[in-house]
Amino acid sequence: MTRLLTDRPPAVAEAGKASPRRPRWSGRTRRDFFVFLALALPNLALIAVFTYLPLINNIYYSTLDWTLGSASATVVGLGNYITFFTSPDAANVLGTTAVFTLVTVGGSMALGLLVALALNSKVRGTTFARSAVFAPYVLSGVGVGLVWLFIFDPGYGVLAWLLRGIGQQSPQWINDPQLSLVMVILVYVWKNLGYCAVVFLAGLQSLPQDVMEAAALDGANGFRRFVNMSLPLLSPTTFFLLITTMLSSLQAFDLIRIMTPLGNGTSTLIYEAYLQAFGAFNRAGYSAAISVVLFAILLIITVLQLRFVERKVHYS
Amino acid sequence: MAINLHRRHFLGLAGASAGAAALAACGGPSTAGTPAATGAAEIDFSGVKPAASFDFWTNHPGKSQDVEQSVIDKFHAKFPDIKVNLVTAGANYEEIAQKFQTSQAAKSALPGLVVLSDVWWFRYFTNGNIIPLDGLIKQLDIKVDDFQKSLVADYQYAGKQWALPYGRSTPLFYYNKDHFKAAGLPDRAPKTWQEFGDWAPKLKASSGAQYAYIYPALAGYAGWTLQNNLWGWGGSWSDGWTVTCDSAESVAALQWAQDSIYKDKWAGVSSKEAADDFAAGITSTTISSTGSLLGVLKSAKFNVGVGYLPGGPKAESGVCPTGGAGLGIPSGVSKEVQLAAATFLKFMTEPENTAAFSAATGYMPTRMSADMGAVLAKTPQIKTAMDQLAVTRVQDNARVFLPGADQEMAKAAAAILTQQGDVKATMAGLKTTLEGIYTKDVKPKLKS
Numbered sequence: 138m139t140r141l142l143t144d145r146p147p148a149v150a151e152a153g154k155a156s157p158r159r160p161r162w163s164g165r166t167r168r169d170f171f172v173f174l175a176l177a178l179p180n181l182a183l184i185a186v187f188t189y190l191p192l193i194n195n196i197y198y199s200t201l202d203w204t205l206g207s208a209s210a211t212v213v214g215l216g217n218y219i220t221f222f223t224s225p226d227a228a229n230v231l232g233t234t235a236v237f238t239l240v241t242v243g244g245s246m247a248l249g250l251l252v253a254l255a256l257n258s259k260v261r262g263t264t265f266a267r268s269a270v271f272a273p274y275v276l277s278g279v280g281v282g283l284v285w286l287f288i289f290d291p292g293y294g295v296l297a298w299l300l301r302g303i304g305q306q307s308p309q310w311i312n313d314p315q316l317s318l319v320m321v322i323l324v325y326v327w328k329n330l331g332y333c334a335v336v337f338l339a340g341l342q343s344l345p346q347d348v349m350e351a352a353a354l355d356g357a358n359g360f361r362r363f364v365n366m367s368l369p370l371l372s373p374t375t376f377f378l379l380i381t382t383m384l385s386s387l388q389a390f391d392l393i394r395i396m397t398p399l400g401n402g403t404s405t406l407i408y409e410a411y412l413q414a415f416g417a418f419n420r421a422g423y424s425a426a427i428s429v430v431l432f433a434i435l436l437i438i439t440v441l442q443l444r445f446v447e448r449k450v451h452y453s
Numbered sequence: 454m455a456i457n458l459h460r461r462h463f464l465g466l467a468g469a470s471a472g473a474a475a476l477a478a479c480g481g482p483s484t485a486g487t488p489a490a491t492g493a494a495e496i497d498f499s500g501v502k503p504a505a506s507f508d509f510w511t512n513h514p515g516k517s518q519d520v521e522q523s524v525i526d527k528f529h530a531k532f533p534d535i536k537v538n539l540v541t542a543g544a545n546y547e548e549i550a551q552k553f554q555t556s557q558a559a560k561s562a563l564p565g566l567v568v569l570s571d572v573w574w575f576r577y578f579t580n581g582n583i584i585p586l587d588g589l590i591k592q593l594d595i596k597v598d599d600f601q602k603s604l605v606a607d608y609q610y611a612g613k614q615w616a617l618p619y620g621r622s623t624p625l626f627y628y629n630k631d632h633f634k635a636a637g638l639p640d641r642a643p644k645t646w647q648e649f650g651d652w653a654p655k656l657k658a659s660s661g662a663q664y665a666y667i668y669p670a671l672a673g674y675a676g677w678t679l680q681n682n683l684w685g686w687g688g689s690w691s692d693g694w695t696v697t698c699d700s701a702e703s704v705a706a707l708q709w710a711q712d713s714i715y716k717d718k719w720a721g722v723s724s725k726e727a728a729d730d731f732a733a734g735i736t737s738t739t740i741s742s743t744g745s746l747l748g749v750l751k752s753a754k755f756n757v758g759v760g761y762l763p764g765g766p767k768a769e770s771g772v773c774p775t776g777g778a779g780l781g782i783p784s785g786v787s788k789e790v791q792l793a794a795a796t797f798l799k800f801m802t803e804p805e806n807t808a809a810f811s812a813a814t815g816y817m818p819t820r821m822s823a824d825m826g827a828v829l830a831k832t833p834q835i836k837t838a839m840d841q842l843a844v845t846r847v848q849d850n851a852r853v854f855l856p857g858a859d860q861e862m863a864k865a866a867a868a869i870l871t872q873q874g875d876v877k878a879t880m881a882g883l884k885t886t887l888e889g890i891y892t893k894d895v896k897p898k899l900k901s
Contacts, residue, residue: 194481203482204856204894206554207580210482290724292663292735311724312671312871399672399860401867415551417857419576420894421558 199425205414210422217426234405237322238386244326245382249333257341271331278391285324286396314402321396321403325389333378340374380442387435406431496584498592503535503793507565510542512549514620514778515744515814528800535793546570546778557582563785565794570778574608574616575854579898583781585613589795599820603845608779616779617802618819622743623773623841624678626763630756632660632737642760646685649763653719660737665719667736668870669727676852676862677776678740682706684772684846685765691851696887699880708876711869722870743838746815759834761841773841774848777816817842855890
């Protein structure tokens with residue numbers, strides 16, 4: 138608004154001097170401005186109330202020693218952050234978060250690209266295959282978690298039944314913390330690779346065919362064309378997927394909550410924040426501090442990706 | 454991407470941040486100081502008229518929604534001026550606690566009456582979330598003397614009664630009678646774990662089941678049932694407020710449990726629900742709540758036997774903990790709602806209603822005068838649970854009074870029973886964690 142009133146181009150400013158009684162805003166400009174306010178303010182208000190206010194509240198709560206449900210709390214400043222970063226849990230939680238994020242993002246994107254390449258071929262049944270691959274992505278995480286939990290159950294799960302058929306015992310997928318993490322990662326990748334596949338497929342289908350055909354005529358084989366032409370030309374798609382899958386992976390909750398309610402071995406930052414506040418501990422202030430750490434990590438990753446990774450992206 | 458931050462912008466941002474911080478500080482808890490929880494004043498209900506309606510938050514323990522609704526219908530017939538809204542507030546005790554705690558933080562939508570489990574009520578007490586019931590018990594003439602004494606005593610602290618028992622249970626030893634018969638074993642539960650250790654190899658060899666015994670799922674209150682093993686060996690999670698989970702006796706008990714899985718190879722650990730594993734025939738025996746009894750009897754395709762929990766080398770009796778849930782009244786609702794809720798609480802725990810609840814779920818009747826004749830004629834196994842009540846033991850403070858202790862115990866049990874972790878080191882780590890919880894989260898609130 139300040140810019141509108143004062144930072145006018147010199148010509149406009151001079152004109153203003155020549156006729157001082159002339160209205161500074163024309164009727165149309167004012168009308169446009171009010172239309173802008175009418176359209177933007179409700180959304181800005183919603184964002185302020187439901188995004189920024191909780192964020193600020195959360196930062197404030199992170200400075201309190203507050204038991205959820207208690208009407209009183211003690212101000213501890215950075216005490217919750219110090220407790221988190223000096224506890225053995227921090228290394229476990231950050232390690233689990235890193236492993237979960239890297240493997241799920243890498244797995245979803247790599248497998249998604251392979252599936253997209255398969256779906257991009259001109260064979261019968263690709264329409265059905267595309268729907269089948271994408272379907273898990275739109276399914277409820279709770280439903281998916283429950284079904285896979287039954288499949289993995291070492292007692293009477295489908296996997297245990299198959300393993301018994303070849304004389305093997307089922308691993309303790311649910312009770313063993315390390316296997317629990319493997320189990321949740323497998324299901325997460327299965328659920329999300331369809332999203333990557335469909336986005337990669339759209340990217341593959343928008344590649345310039347004349348350039349690809351020219352390369353083929355010059356003798357480049359399929360692998361060379363894929364590595365030296367398709368992959369670089371897909372970089373905007375890859376960049377987009379890298380950001381979106383990493384952000385969603387860092388915020389993954391439903392599968393972890395359903396498949397491993399205690400978070401034993403699967404406690405990522407977001408799930409640890411949930412467990413600390415709404416699980417058995419009720420440490421709301423400590424949980425808020427973990428949430429702020431997660432927020433800072435997400436912010437840093439996003440800024441780094443925008444500043445450095447985007448430079449290597451070919452948009453044309 | 455370059456951002457030019459001018460002085461004017463900086464001041465604007467600083468002002469906005471200060472305003473936002475001030476706004477944030479307006480909400481949430483008071484930071485004037487943490488009050489101790491032991492000084493709750495008696496509430497005077499004289500002259501108070503019961504509210505016209507209130508919410509009853511329950512997770513329907515033991516699939517009790519139908520019987521809860523039928524008791525409410527009877528209540529409406531007798532007290533037409535008070536409407537009870539039956540609210541499914543979670544699928545288990547933890548979910549209902551989560552909803553209750555969140556409502557406390559939001560200071561809105563609180564129920565008049567809430568189901569609270571053995572590990573949650575004390576936290577509500579220390580947070581000042583529930584009221585003492587003594588005044589209401591006196592005013593409404595609730596016959597506390599007729600309740601099972603040990604169950605009522607579970608909710609007493611600082612000289613006051615904070616809840617009354619509702620869906621109360623003990624663990625039971627479940628066994629597959631057909632498997633026992635095929636193995637040539639007597640038709641009874643073992644008296645001690647050592648005796649069962651002798652039976653288990655025969656049982657596993659002849660039954661064809663995956664396990665002779667399955668330990669309850671670690672996510673499903675492992676700390677509760679493992680007290681049986683600890684007490685049998687002369688150990689415990691704690692003695693008063695002193696954490697004793699790393700004592701030689703406690704370590705020996707859990708070492709024996711680990712050996713039954715990895716050395717002797719006749720036991721396993723349930724992934725979800727031991728009662729379901731037992732009913733499905735995966736294991737010949739298990740320990741599970743009395744609240745699972747009717748479900749097991751309904752779904753098992755074999756003859757089910759139940760018995761007391763086995764003892765150990767140091768104690769053959771008094772090795773069974775009580776458990777389950779009670780009913781409490783929140784402090785954050787009006788006196789009118791509290792009185793209406795107490796009126797219903799009295800009705801809900803009348804002898805005929807506790808008998809009906811017991812018949813529908815398998816939970817123990819909480820009133821001594823409850824006529825269980827018809828119930829026992831139909832389900833005689835409930836008698837075992839009722840008789841076992843006489844040899845139960847109050848749970849260790851560390852499990853029921855320390856926030857999150859049950860979860861930490863489950864993690865430690867997972868390390869020992871599913872990853873073959875070193876028992877002594879794991880218990881030493883657990884002790885440090887539990888002592889930290891006590892020092893930070895409980896001790897300051899117990900100061901008078």
